[in-house]
Amino acid sequence: MKEDGNLAKKNDAFDLEQTLECGQCFRWEKQQDGSYTGVASGRILNISEQNRGHVLDDPFWKQYFDLPLDYEEIRENLAADDPTLARAAKFAPGMRILNQEPWEALCSFIFSQNNNIPRIKGIVSRFCVGFGEKIGSGYYAFPKAEKIAGLCEQDLAPVRSGFRAKYILSAARKVAQGEVDLEALKTAPLPEARESLMTIHGVGQKVADCTLLYGLHRLEAFPMDVWMKRAMRTLFPGREPESFGEYAGIAQQYIFHYSRNHPELFVTEKESAAVGM
DNA sequence: GTCCAGGTTTTTA
DNA sequence: TAAAAACATGGA
Numbered sequence: 091m092k093e094d095g096n097l098a099k100k101n102d103a104f105d106l107e108q109t110l111e112c113g114q115c116f117r118w119e120k121q122q123d124g125s126y127t128g129v130a131s132g133r134i135l136n137i138s139e140q141n142r143g144h145v146l147d148d149p150f151w152k153q154y155f156d157l158p159l160d161y162e163e164i165r166e167n168l169a170a171d172d173p174t175l176a177r178a179a180k181f182a183p184g185m186r187i188l189n190q191e192p193w194e195a196l197c198s199f200i201f202s203q204n205n206n207i208p209r210i211k212g213i214v215s216r217f218c219v220g221f222g223e224k225i226g227s228g229y230y231a232f233p234k235a236e237k238i239a240g241l242c243e244q245d246l247a248p249v250r251s252g253f254r255a256k257y258i259l260s261a262a263r264k265v266a267q268g269e270v271d272l273e274a275l276k277t278a279p280l281p282e283a284r285e286s287l288m289t290i291h292g293v294g295q296k297v298a299d300c301t302l303l304y305g306l307h308r309l310e311a312f313p314m315d316v317w318m319k320r321a322m323r324t325l326f327p328g329r330e331p332e333s334f335g336e337y338a339g340i341a342q343q344y345i346f347h348y349s350r351n352h353p354e355l356f357v358t359e360k361e362s363a364a365v366g367m
Numbered sequence: 368g369t370c371c372a373g374g375t376t377t378t379t380a
Numbered sequence: 381t382a383a384a385a386a387c388a389t390g391g392a
Contacts (some may be wrong), residue, residue, distance in 0.1 A: 203374035209390065210373085251390025257375085294375050301377065307376075315373035 102159040105184025106137060111184050113207065113346040114304050114339070116198050116214045117232075130154055131191055132223070132231040156186045156307075164337050171334070175327050175341060178348035185342060185347065187309060194266060195305025196234045196287070199297045209284045216249045221332040238262035257292025265288050276306045283308065303339040312338045320356055321349040 110118040110126050111243060118128035125138035131154075137145050146152050169176035190198075201213045222230035239262040246255040264270040270290060275283040284353055287298035295314070302311035307312070312331035314322070322329065325345070333339040349355065 199373075204372060204387080205374085205389085206372040206391080208372095213389095236379090250389065253375095253386090254388080292375065296374060300373075313373075319372065350373090 100133035103165070103184055104140070104142075104155065104157070104186055105182070106139065108182040108185040108347075109155065109188065112182060112343060113350065114202075114343065115188055115190060116207070116211045117194075117218070129218075129225070129231065130188075132225055133199075134226050134229045154189050156189055159186075161186055161340070164340055165344075168334070168337065168341050170204060172326070175334075175344065178344040179341075181348045181351070182344060185343060187303065189307055190305050191232060192275070192301065192305035193235050196261055196290075196293075196297075196301045197232075197258055197264070198270070199304070200261060200292055201251055201254055202300070203254065203292075203297065205254075213249055213251045213254075217246075217251070220248055231316055235262045235265040239266035254292065257290070260291035261293065272306065274304070276308070280308060280310060284311075286297065303342070309337050310335075310337045312342045315346075317346055317349050318342060320359065321345050324356055324359055326347075 105126065106118075107127055111120075111129070117130070118126045121125055121136070123138070125136050127134070129135075131150070133150065135145065135151065137151075146157055146310070147153065152158070161183075165179045169179050175268075191215075198214055200208065201217075202210050205213075216234055218230040221233035221241075223234075225231050231291045238258060241259065241262075243259065246258065249255065251258065261270075262356050265272060268285055275286060278286070283302060283306070284295065284298045286300055287293050293301075299311045299313040302308040303313060312318075312334070314331070323332075331338050331342070
């Protein structure tokens with residue numbers, strides 16, 4: 091285990107809990123011993139504070155956890171930009187944006203709409219168990235778009251995804267037919283990529299932006315859900331997402347996670363709304 | 368029983 | 381255009 095100062099510094103900016111429980115992914119489970127077990131691109135991994143040095147020797151996982159990117163520097167630049175953003179970033183300095191499979195991110199955030207995180211996890215899990223390839227005892231790969239494209243709404247009933255099932259089918263068919271070319275969207279101009287995703291029935295701007303940020307690693311994408319809208323109104327009045335720069339998506343993740351864990355920041359706004367002010 | 372959840376589509380005025 | 385309502389499901 092030889093680590094030069096540079097690598098050691100970068101590892102400081104990687105915290106498992108902050109990364110895997112900040113709302114960007116739905117397939118990692120914390121074990122009793124504090125480690126995390128999950129599946130990505132058909133690979134099973136158990137990662138802990140103890141074995142992560144070894145895990146990150148593997149090129150795939152190094153990329154998955156976005157180790158090549160210097161989050162320390164990005165965080166410092168964002169912090170210099172705005173004191174509130176500095177506070178949000180400091181709350182989870184070890185958070186990193188994962189390199190998830192594009193198709194998985196697309197489906198996950200279709201399932202996420204008007205839904206809560208525990209239930210999203212359950213739906214994703216049933217989706218994988220029901221339609222994914224078995225890759226180990228109790229572990230399944232994320233189902234292929236080609237397989238899902240051949241199903242009907244009734245087939246998806248056991249997933250219990252409600253009205254979102256037909257959206258998944260629309261996504262699967264467009265992806266399987268190449269009508270939406272996810273790989274190409276990694277380099278397409280952002281507005282163009284977003285528009286392409288929004289041709290899928292059930293994908294609006296927010297789900298498209300989540301797919302871009304979490305699945306296609308478009309770090310300038312800035313998903314605006316109810317939390318982010320509230321956070322922008324309250325904490326960053328007058329600021330546009332684009333003003334956060336090329337790593338706006340990372341700023342978004344700091345703000346989202348910070349806001350969800352500090353609901354007290356928004357109680358006055360809630361009360362004002364209730365009174366009708 | 369009612370409300371809400373990392374939205375989007377459909378309906379209505 | 382813009383604002384409601386509907387959409388499935390399940391936990392609080």
